Amino acid sequence: MSEAAIASEAMLSHGQALKVRSLWSDAFHKMVRNRLSVIGIVITALLLFAAIFGPAIAPYSYTRQDLLRPAELPSTDHWLGTDELGRDLFTRILYGARTAVLVAVFSTILSVLLGLIIGTVAGYAGKWADALILRLTDIIMSIPSLLLAAMIAATLKQPIIAWARTVYAQTHWAIFANTTWLDLVIVFGGLSFVSWPAYCRLIRGQILSLREKEYIEAARAVGVPGRLIALRYLLPNGLGPVVVHMTFSLGSAMVLESSLSFLGIGVMPPQASWGNMIQSNIGSWSYRPWLVAVPAVTLAFVTLGINFLGDGLNDALNPRSSKAI
Amino acid sequence: MAKYLVGRLATAMPTLLAVLFITFTLTFISPYDPVRQMLANAPVQNMDTAENIARVRKQYGLDRPFLVQFADYLVKLSQGYMGISINGQRDVWKMISNTLPVSAQLGLAAAILTAILGIPLGSLAALRQNSWVDYTIISTTLVLRSLPVYVLAPLMLVLLVLVLHVMKVPRGWDGILSWKAILPVCLMMLGPLPVVIRQTRQGVLEVLAMDYVRTARSKGLSTRTIIVRHVLRNALIPVVTSFGFITEGLIVSTVFVDTIFAIPGYGSVAGAAFSSFDYPVIMGVTLVGSVMVVATNIIVDLVYPLLDPRVTLA
Numbered sequence: 241m242s243e244a245a246i247a248s249e250a251m252l253s254h255g256q257a258l259k260v261r262s263l264w265s266d267a268f269h270k271m272v273r274n275r276l277s278v279i280g281i282v283i284t285a286l287l288l289f290a291a292i293f294g295p296a297i298a299p300y301s302y303t304r305q306d307l308l309r310p311a312e313l314p315s316t317d318h319w320l321g322t323d324e325l326g327r328d329l330f331t332r333i334l335y336g337a338r339t340a341v342l343v344a345v346f347s348t349i350l351s352v353l354l355g356l357i358i359g360t361v362a363g364y365a366g367k368w369a370d371a372l373i374l375r376l377t378d379i380i381m382s383i384p385s386l387l388l389a390a391m392i393a394a395t396l397k398q399p400i401i402a403w404a405r406t407v408y409a410q411t412h413w414a415i416f417a418n419t420t421w422l423d424l425v426i427v428f429g430g431l432s433f434v435s436w437p438a439y440c441r442l443i444r445g446q447i448l449s450l451r452e453k454e455y456i457e458a459a460r461a462v463g464v465p466g467r468l469i470a471l472r473y474l475l476p477n478g479l480g481p482v483v484v485h486m487t488f489s490l491g492s493a494m495v496l497e498s499s500l501s502f503l504g505i506g507v508m509p510p511q512a513s514w515g516n517m518i519q520s521n522i523g524s525w526s527y528r529p530w531l532v533a534v535p536a537v538t539l540a541f542v543t544l545g546i547n548f549l550g551d552g553l554n555d556a557l558n559p560r561s562s563k564a565i
Numbered sequence: 566m567a568k569y570l571v572g573r574l575a576t577a578m579p580t581l582l583a584v585l586f587i588t589f590t591l592t593f594i595s596p597y598d599p600v601r602q603m604l605a606n607a608p609v610q611n612m613d614t615a616e617n618i619a620r621v622r623k624q625y626g627l628d629r630p631f632l633v634q635f636a637d638y639l640v641k642l643s644q645g646y647m648g649i650s651i652n653g654q655r656d657v658w659k660m661i662s663n664t665l666p667v668s669a670q671l672g673l674a675a676a677i678l679t680a681i682l683g684i685p686l687g688s689l690a691a692l693r694q695n696s697w698v699d700y701t702i703i704s705t706t707l708v709l710r711s712l713p714v715y716v717l718a719p720l721m722l723v724l725l726v727l728v729l730h731v732m733k734v735p736r737g738w739d740g741i742l743s744w745k746a747i748l749p750v751c752l753m754m755l756g757p758l759p760v761v762i763r764q765t766r767q768g769v770l771e772v773l774a775m776d777y778v779r780t781a782r783s784k785g786l787s788t789r790t791i792i793v794r795h796v797l798r799n800a801l802i803p804v805v806t807s808f809g810f811i812t813e814g815l816i817v818s819t820v821f822v823d824t825i826f827a828i829p830g831y832g833s834v835a836g837a838a839f840s841s842f843d844y845p846v847i848m849g850v851t852l853v854g855s856v857m858v859v860a861t862n863i864i865v866d867l868v869y870p871l872l873d874p875r876v877t878l879a
Contacts, residue, residue, distance in 0.1 A: 276704070375580075379583040379584060380587075382580055384816050384817055387854050387855075388587075394839060398842070491711065495713050504839065515715075522825060525723060533720060537720070540711065540716050
């Protein structure tokens with residue numbers, strides 16, 4: 241039965257119009273009514289704006305040093321002051337947003353893909369493949385994720401950079417001359433490796449539980465083709481938790497990237513990362529507090545905003561959520 | 566019980582072995598060559614010739630196949646030998662084990678404070694569900710959950726030392742009872758606290774809807790008795806399952822807390838190893854961290870059936 245048919249039947253039985261709303265428009269309405277998730281949307285939008293248009297709005301170059309004016313307080317020339325090397329702090333923060341978004345988006349995409357493929361295999365294959373995959377996720381999840389990501393980044397960094405140098409020496413391709421983008425690739429790898437197991441389990445669980453649902457069985461019984469079942473029933477019902485988890489993991493990927501950079505194995509200076517900005521100024525917090533406070537507050541706001549968004553999405557996409565309209 | 570314990574340990578062993586395998590493989594493919602390093606640092610000049618390196622490598626068995634070396638490593642590990650650090654040539658296990666007591670004190674203090682604060686706050690939020698008290702507690706936990714230690718630590722330092730002048734600069738370690746430990750413990754607590762508050766709130770809400778709570782109420786028991794005797798006892802059981810997660814949080818936060826406050830703990834060894842690419846130490850701290858998480862999970866699995874009779878030891 242089509243949605244319109246259901247609606248008209250409902251109208252007949254109740255004698256009044258029943259507005260049919262899809263899952264997504266329903267979720268959107270719930271999101272907009274939740275004050276915290278609106279704050280989350282605004283912060284996330286600002287972050288994306290800074291990441292995409294940062295270089296265009298940045299007043300200076302992110303590596304330009306004004307050695308006569310290091311560690312200055314905010315002024316009209318430098319809106320957030322200058323850092324310990326005389327670079328414009330506002331510019332560095334904007335470029336840091338770019339790093340954070342790049343890492344968060346790419347490592348999340350990579351881990352969702354890995355989790356989706358491996359989780360689907362586990363859910364459908366079952367038996368020993370399922371047991372093996374579950375055990376593998378168990379193992380990876382029992383290593384503290386920061387330590388594992390840090391270990392992967394620390395191990396792979398020098399071999400990969402050495403490899404890039406040899407490639408450059410042989411081919412003279414400009415892309416291999418500068419190794420700063422390789423820092424990002426290594427961070428993507430480390431973060432994806434530690435975060436795919438959570439997706440894998442989530443997706444496997446979704447597959448196993450949805451397969452048994454009556455409405456899937458009913459759809460199959462009335463002869464809905466498999467492709468349509470997947471598109472109309474499995475996907476909307478299974479996607480919610482994955483989208484929520486993705487939102488949260490965007491936030492935690494940013495925090496992890498900053499943590500790695502703080503430990504000195506993530507994104508290396510002169511590339512801007514909020515983590516390495518905090519790290520390089522934490523020693524001077526008592527006499528140049530703003531240099532550490534600015535990146536710290538930025539990181540705090542951004543992760544907070546993303547978590548608000550995640551919480552809002554969680555309430556909005558969960559039909560059993562108590563905060564029904 | 567004993568049979569269950571043996572079974573649980575038997576399933577934990579392959580996990581630990583696999584963790585060992587992963588960390589060993591990563592160290593194996595790392596660019597660090599202990600022999601070259603050793604000969605380069607030797608008191609006699611120009612010892613690091615290719616010939617010497619090959620000879621010493623053979624002498625230490627480092628020219629053997631990967632799996633043989635892995636087996637050899639396992640044997641040595643079972644004897645408590647984790648290798649020698651690159652910086653300072655110290656015994657890795659001694660470096661870690663010397664610092665563990667300090668971190669254990671900090672971690673335990675943080676865990677106890679988390680329980681003392683988290684359980685009442687979580688219960689309060691549940692009992693005043695959907696009131697401003699609930700919203701305040703829940704949104705505060707949401708804020709705390711988002712903030713990494715190295716973000717909050719400098720902000721707290723600026724606030725407490727520079728603005729409010731309530732403390733001097735806390736640096737170093739004078740025992741857990743010293744004022745210097747207050748800020749580190751509070752910061753370490755911030756990771757696990759939101760988890761405990763949320764779990765307690767969820768648990769209390771679920772138990773409050775149970776029939777036996779209504780029965781207790783209709784018997785005329787005081788709210789206090791109902792909460793302490795009937796609700797909390799059952800509501801807190803699920804909190805136990807988050808212990809593994811809490812352990813991991815404490816391990817990770819100690820890396821930052823130790824680095825920022827110059828505390829000679831497990832985290833300071835880990836932080837220094839990561840920033841100087843000291844592979845044997847990196848491997849050691851990762852291993853010790855994973856063993857702690859796996860051990861906590863085993864303890865949770867053992868304790869859980871005792872707390873909740875519905876879960877059987879299967």
